[in-house]
Amino acid sequence: MADREERPIAGTDPAPTPFAAAAPGQVTVYRDVSLIDGTGAPVRRGMAVVTDGPTIKAVVPDAELGSSDLSGAEVVDIAGAFLLPGLIDTHQHLSTPPNRDQAEETMRRQLYGGVTAIREMAGDLRQMADLERAALIGEIAGPDIYSAALMAGPSFFSDPRTWQVTQGTTPGTAPWMQAIDEETDLPLAVARARGTGAVAIKIYADLEASMVARITAEAHRQGMQVWAHATVFPAMPGEVVAAGVDVVSHAHMLAYHLAGVQPSVYRGQRDHHAVVYQRFLDAPVEDVDALFDDMRRHGTILDATASVVSRISLSPPGAAGIAQDVLRRLIDRARHAGVTICTGTDYEAPSGDRYPSLHDELHYLVHAMGMPPQEVIRAATLAGAASLGLEATTGSVQAGKLANLLIVAADPYEDIDNLRQIVTTVKRGRRHDRADYDRASAAIIKEGTRG
Numbered sequence: 001m002a003d004r005e006e007r008p009i010a011g012t013d014p015a016p017t018p019f020a021a022a023a024p025g026q027v028t029v030y031r032d033v034s035l036i037d038g039t040g041a042p043v044r045r046g047m048a049v050v051t052d053g054p055t056i057k058a059v060v061p062d063a064e065l066g067s068s069d070l071s072g073a074e075v076v077d078i079a080g081a082f083l084l085p086g087l088i089d090t091h092q093h094l095s096t097p098p099n100r101d102q103a104e105e106t107m108r109r110q111l112y113g114g115v116t117a118i119r120e121m122a123g124d125l126r127q128m129a130d131l132e133r134a135a136l137i138g139e140i141a142g143p144d145i146y147s148a149a150l151m152a153g154p155s156f157f158s159d160p161r162t163w164q165v166t167q168g169t170t171p172g173t174a175p176w177m178q179a180i181d182e183e184t185d186l187p188l189a190v191a192r193a194r195g196t197g198a199v200a201i202k203i204y205a206d207l208e209a210s211m212v213a214r215i216t217a218e219a220h221r222q223g224m225q226v227w228a229h230a231t232v233f234p235a236m237p238g239e240v241v242a243a244g245v246d247v248v249s250h251a252h253m254l255a256y257h258l259a260g261v262q263p264s265v266y267r268g269q270r271d272h273h274a275v276v277y278q279r280f281l282d283a284p285v286e287d288v289d290a291l292f293d294d295m296r297r298h299g300t301i302l303d304a305t306a307s308v309v310s311r312i313s314l315s316p317p318g319a320a321g322i323a324q325d326v327l328r329r330l331i332d333r334a335r336h337a338g339v340t341i342c343t344g345t346d347y348e349a350p351s352g353d354r355y356p357s358l359h360d361e362l363h364y365l366v367h368a369m370g371m372p373p374q375e376v377i378r379a380a381t382l383a384g385a386a387s388l389g390l391e392a393t394t395g396s397v398q399a400g401k402l403a404n405l406l407i408v409a410a411d412p413y414e415d416i417d418n419l420r421q422i423v424t425t426v427k428r429g430r431r432h433d434r435a436d437y438d439r440a441s442a443a444i445i446k447e448g449t450r451g
Helices: 001-007 100-112 125-137 154-158 160-164 188-196 208-223 235-242 252-258 266-282 286-300 306-310 322-337 356-369 373-380 380-389 415-419 434-450
Strands: 027-035 044-052 055-061 074-077 081-085 085-090 115-120 144-152 175-180 200-203 227-228 246-247 301-304 403-407 423-429 430-433
Touching: 044 208, 055 246, 074 252, 085 125, 085 356, 085 380, 100 115, 100 125, 100 423, 100 434, 115 380, 115 423, 125 144, 144 154, 144 188, 154 160, 154 175, 175 188, 200 208, 208 227, 208 235, 235 246, 235 252, 235 286, 246 434, 266 322, 266 434, 286 322, 301 380, 306 322, 322 356, 356 415, 373 380, 373 415, 403 415, 423 434
Parallel strands: 027 074, 027 081, 085 115, 115 144, 144 175, 144 200, 200 227, 227 246, 246 301
Antiparallel strands: 027 044, 044 055, 081 403, 403 423, 423 430
């Protein structure tokens, strides 16, 4: 059997992989680097980063490079430009609804926009599994994808989005989109979710706190991450955190911790936003600190998705800016409590935009939420890797980690929008030059104008 597997099938050729990871032994030395390593440390100038195939081999002062380091290597003189880890968008929905052409276009823009990994927060995992495979082996240009399979109470599955992502089957019964109640065989449900290729369970809606805890425990037992909304309803923020989930999404939902309002179903929350937000702002600012202390002790990461409140109807009617005030207070208290914050978007920019939505989120965190660029970059790199459970292998520029890197022309610590001045993205050791993307985009626009 082993001999058969090693031989190609007669009459077939492997699909081309122009975006494949660099091969081991393919050594590249990036010289005269201004290094931002992703840990929040200050810029280190005059550094060199050596990659070997898909991994980082060494990070050393440029002056310490010897002839043996350079022999046989491709040498790239960065000339003082800024090198940092590839960015991570921790909240995407590329397959809701599934559209293969649109997803590939989005993924290409993400990669050439500096994004080397994303969390796919539920969708049609049949399509996502193939997109993940195609991006990983280099058939298409795109970030690495880490997907979640969704679990929610049965009442959630009248939501039309669940029909979009389970075409051909019944919402609530698909392994990537399961309805959970007291009769559910949880070990089997989690095993079915694992079989889709998902790395996590997303706990979404209409579940009691006891069920959130049971799902979390079983998913962890089977080696899966657990990602949840900050409120699941009727489960509340403190109960979601106490259940031991790894990441909670949507910082604005944490306002329910102080509101004294508990909708019985997830979709009932919009009717309460005005009251919830105002009660939160009227409460003493330190009243939320106990929740954030619990998050820090549990190691619960906050996927803030801050800028989403400016894009969808989360703010109460007639109360412009109140959601932003709520978010600013929550994020400030979370930061000072030591909660790890990562950068998710929960949307993607329209196809005509030149950069992925993550750049908008980073700008919003700095300019609307008051986070220093140094913290925001850590949130988009090492904290993003932690949200995937992969901080040991990616998210910072350190020897032994994946060579997922971003090179920009100007200092993003000085201005977060300098992250748009992209020279090249390196994913698993393979360079993807921004100039190539810009030329291709200009050609498409020119051709469309002719048409």
